[in-house]
Amino acid sequence: xxxxxxILVVDDDAANAxxxxxxxxxxxxxxxxxYDGQQAVEAFSLNKVDIGFFDVMMPNxxxxxxxxxxxxxxxxxxxxxxxxxxxxxLLERAVKGGALGVFSKPVDLQRLLDTVEKExx
Amino acid sequence: MAEYMMSQDRLNDxxxxxxxxxxxxxxxxxxxxxxxxxxxxNLHCEMIDKAEKDLLGKSDADFYAPEVAEGFLNHDRRVLExxxxxISEEMAAxxxxxxxxxxxxxxxxxxxxxxxxxxxxxxDLTEIKRREEQYKALSDTVPIGIAQVDENKxxxxxxxxxxxxxxGDGTEELQNALLDKLGKGHGGFxxxxxxxxxxxxxxxQPLRSVIVISxxxxxxxxxxxxxxxxxxxxxxxxxxxRINAEVSRLNKELAQNMKRLKDAQDELVxxxxxxxxxxxxxxxAHELRNPLGSVRTSAFLMERKVKDKxxxxxxxxxxxxxxxxxxxxxxxxxxxFSRTKQLQCAPGDLDMWLSGVVEEEARKLPANLQIExxxxxDGEFVPFDPSRLQRAIVxxxxxxxxxxxxxxxxxxxxxxxxxxxxVSTFQKxxxxxxxxxxxxxxxxxxxxxxxxxxxxxxxxFGTGLGVSAIEQIAAQHGGRxxxxxxxxxxxxxxxxxxxxxxxxxxxxxxx
Numbered sequence: 001x002x003x004x005x006x007i008l009v010v011d012d013d014a015a016n017a018x019x020x021x022x023x024x025x026x027x028x029x030x031x032x033x034x035y036d037g038q039q040a041v042e043a044f045s046l047n048k049v050d051i052g053f054f055d056v057m058m059p060n061x062x063x064x065x066x067x068x069x070x071x072x073x074x075x076x077x078x079x080x081x082x083x084x085x086x087x088x089x090l091l092e093r094a095v096k097g098g099a100l101g102v103f104s105k106p107v108d109l110q111r112l113l114d115t116v117e118k119e120x121x
Numbered sequence: 122m123a124e125y126m127m128s129q130d131r132l133n134d135x136x137x138x139x140x141x142x143x144x145x146x147x148x149x150x151x152x153x154x155x156x157x158x159x160x161x162x163n164l165h166c167e168m169i170d171k172a173e174k175d176l177l178g179k180s181d182a183d184f185y186a187p188e189v190a191e192g193f194l195n196h197d198r199r200v201l202e203x204x205x206x207x208i209s210e211e212m213a214a215x216x217x218x219x220x221x222x223x224x225x226x227x228x229x230x231x232x233x234x235x236x237x238x239x240x241x242x243x244x245d246l247t248e249i250k251r252r253e254e255q256y257k258a259l260s261d262t263v264p265i266g267i268a269q270v271d272e273n274k275x276x277x278x279x280x281x282x283x284x285x286x287x288x289g290d291g292t293e294e295l296q297n298a299l300l301d302k303l304g305k306g307h308g309g310f311x312x313x314x315x316x317x318x319x320x321x322x323x324x325x326q327p328l329r330s331v332i333v334i335s336x337x338x339x340x341x342x343x344x345x346x347x348x349x350x351x352x353x354x355x356x357x358x359x360x361x362x363r364i365n366a367e368v369s370r371l372n373k374e375l376a377q378n379m380k381r382l383k384d385a386q387d388e389l390v391x392x393x394x395x396x397x398x399x400x401x402x403x404x405x406a407h408e409l410r411n412p413l414g415s416v417r418t419s420a421f422l423m424e425r426k427v428k429d430k431x432x433x434x435x436x437x438x439x440x441x442x443x444x445x446x447x448x449x450x451x452x453x454x455x456x457x458f459s460r461t462k463q464l465q466c467a468p469g470d471l472d473m474w475l476s477g478v479v480e481e482e483a484r485k486l487p488a489n490l491q492i493e494x495x496x497x498x499d500g501e502f503v504p505f506d507p508s509r510l511q512r513a514i515v516x517x518x519x520x521x522x523x524x525x526x527x528x529x530x531x532x533x534x535x536x537x538x539x540x541x542x543x544v545s546t547f548q549k550x551x552x553x554x555x556x557x558x559x560x561x562x563x564x565x566x567x568x569x570x571x572x573x574x575x576x577x578x579x580x581x582f583g584t585g586l587g588v589s590a591i592e593q594i595a596a597q598h599g600g601r602x603x604x605x606x607x608x609x610x611x612x613x614x615x616x617x618x619x620x621x622x623x624x625x626x627x628x629x630x631x632x
Binding site: 015104 | 411417
């Protein structure tokens with residue numbers, strides 16, 4: 001049996017964030033939703049986060065800056081990025097900073113669920 | 122002969138001879154050894170307005186002022202005493218007060234009576250002088266140097282302009298020297314009739330470009346030969362011609378520069394537009410993909426929720442999913458087209474990479490499309506940007522598949538062959554090529570002329586950016602895209618990439 005995860009979904013697009021949250025919830029994971037980079041940093045400090053799915057372009061700190069900051073306090077943070085279109089250098093920084101991967105939007109959900117399942121195994 | 126004999130007889134009659142003398146157009150007079158008139162024909166009488174009877178026995182001293190008469194008498198004496206023939210041009214003062222140019226010839230003769238006489242003639246030069254003046258005025262005023270050249274190639278006469286061209290004070294020596302200069306390199310000159318262009322410079326004068334014309338040898342009344350040469354100064358014309366050539370050269374240069382400027386301007390504007398388009402597209406991509414994401418996720422959630430409930434909405438959900446994919450593809454094409462950033466080229470085994478790309482893309486194409494791969498690069502490493510080149514390959518493959526797409530999802534070819542794509546690579550002239558050939562319907566000529574235009578499409582869907590993106594990607598690699606097609610046989614898209622590309626950005630990165 002796979003364990004239940006604490007998943008942080010970060011996206012300034014509420015519909016996106018909430019539909020993904022619902023998707024993960026259906027598999028009985030606990031989902032925390034943040035709507036910008038700053039909230040993501042706060043969510044990490046307040047909760048034990050097993051895995052994060054971060055949008056890149058967001059107001060109040062972009063996903064990559066927020067991730068780099070989180071890495072400072074949580075070196076083991078496991079984060080994937082989701083992007084519609086981002087400057088390549090930003091994604092490069094994310095990958096160099098230890099991001100696990102990048103999903104392009106609209107996200108291939110089967111791949112997403114497979115990824116979560118692997119984390120939970 | 123009888124007539125002739127008769128004339129001879131008549132000539133023996135002095136009256137006939139006198140009548141002849143009176144009708145000559147020359148004035149004739151005879152003076153004795155003391156310079157007294159002993160004969161005057163009619164014309165002479167007319168000229169000096171005296172009847173012969175008033176003349177006979179008189180001398181010039183009887184008619185002219187002493188100093189004038191003395192001048193005439195000196196001449197007469199020289200002829201009478203020394204026997205020299207005196208020829209002089211003079212102005213004969215007519216009794217009427219008019220003057221007349223005459224050629225006077227005086228000679229000594231011994232009459233049948235053994236006495237010495239002076240026989241004089243005056244020939245009226247009025248008409249000759251008039252013509253001479255006309256010719257002189259012409260030769261003095263024409264803008265042409267004219268010279269008469271004798272058989273020894275010496276100038277025997279020339280007009281003032283020829284003298285000017287000769288330089289200095291226009292001495293005979295200088296005139297002949299000019300003749301030599303003009304004839305340099307023209308063997309037949311001046312004896313052969315000819316016309317040529319030449320240049321000469323005389324100390325103290327600017328270089329002259331001239332046209333030289335020679336009449337060739339002409340024969341004078343006395344049997345001697347002479348040639349008339351004309352020298353036409355065309356320096357100004359040549360200068361104008363040179364200026365004209367310079368102006369047209371400058372004009373050409375100006376046109377070229379303007380074209381260059383316009384090209385640069387166009388490029389700048391185009392670049393600016395592309396940058397704007399790039400920003401716009403990035404924004405659109407970002408803004409559309411978020412809602413597309415939530416549409417896809419929501420459809421996915423619905424699918425789960427209605428599963429096994431027999432609501433029969435699977436088809437609708439499938440349509441939603443396909444719509445999302447199509448929208449996403451359009452966004453990708455827009456991004457491809459507007460991407461202006463530097464390629465990320467790295468040398469790689471093109472064949473190996475290509476087979477992976479084709480295999481992945483083949484899965485997305487209709488199953489009944491046969492795909493053949495013929496790789497011919499033998500592991501050649503070629504610098505290329507994998508993500509960009511993949512975009513070009515995918516575009517070529519999906520275009521080919523779509524070209525063969527009939528109604529629905531059924532592929533068709535013209536002659537009923539199985540629909541087939543051949544992906545091949547080969548090397549030629551320092552380039553490698555990736556070719557995608559299909560056996561579809563081919564490209565109509567009117568489509569072919571526009572196929573590379575951005576936004577041009579024959580499909581009922583799609584952005585019309587596919588082919589221009591392929592071309593752009595090829596060009597960014599320093600290569601090109603060739604498109605060939607035969608109606609009813611199929612089409613071939615070939616991307617040529619240079620084997621060695623100098624990518625400074627890459628070099629810097631490597632350093």
